[in-house]
Amino acid sequence: MPESGDGRQGGASRRRGAVLEEAILRAAAEVLGEAGVDGLTMDEVARRAGTNKNAIYRRWPNRVALGVAAYRRLAATEVTVPDTGSLRQDALELLRRANSTWSSPYGEILRGLISAAGSTPELLAELRAPAAEGDAYEDAWTAAVGRAVARGEAPPGSQHPRVVSVPVALLRNEYVTRGVPAVPDAVLAEIVDEVFLPLLRGRGGAA
Incomplete structure (x- = not known):
């Protein structure tokens, strides 16, 4: 079965737009809360969000930009x-x-x-x-x-x-x-x- 652009299999599991962004930010906030800034990696966020790094990089250019967005949610x-x-x-x-x-x-x-x-x-x-x-x-x-x-x-x-x-x-x-x-x-x-x-x-x- 072909995969969607966010790395998940197509069909009902496909996520886009705000839904995928919410999953990424939620995962990044979890990593920040558990491991701090040093522990925030695109790989770990992608794993927790059930997506791939390309989906994250399309929205945030690097882990610090993602961290800032996630912090605003966490706080x-x-x-x-x-x-x-x-x-x-x-x-x-x-x-x-x-x-x-x-x-x-x-x-x-x-x-x-x-x-x-x-x-x-x-x-x-x-x-x-x-x-x-x-x-x-x-x-x-x-x-x-x-x-x-x-x-x-x-x-x-x-x-x-x-x-x-x-x-x-x-x-x-x-x-x-x-x-x-x-x-x-x-x-x-x-x-x-x-x-x-x-x-x-x-x-x-x-x-």
């Missing part, structure tokens, strides 16, 4: 919104949760990918950009700031996407540029007290 998470009654405490709690996630094995994978990407600007930009988990954190920050606005603790307009993304962007920058295994809690407090809250106050009200 996807649902973020609950704290409600302490204080914007400062909510902000610190959100940063601590993100810090805990990024200092876990996920953070080690991220640092490994940054190192492997070297000076490739496209891959480094993709790692710096908000991934799935970045979107989740932004939604949580938007909700937390919205509660603060309703309490009169933050001025109207504070939920602007550029504003709510600042704390997570600064935390991510600590990992990307400094290569630290974990960010000290004192730095999280600085992000909140020296940057985020003053930024809100500058939008016309007291935070």
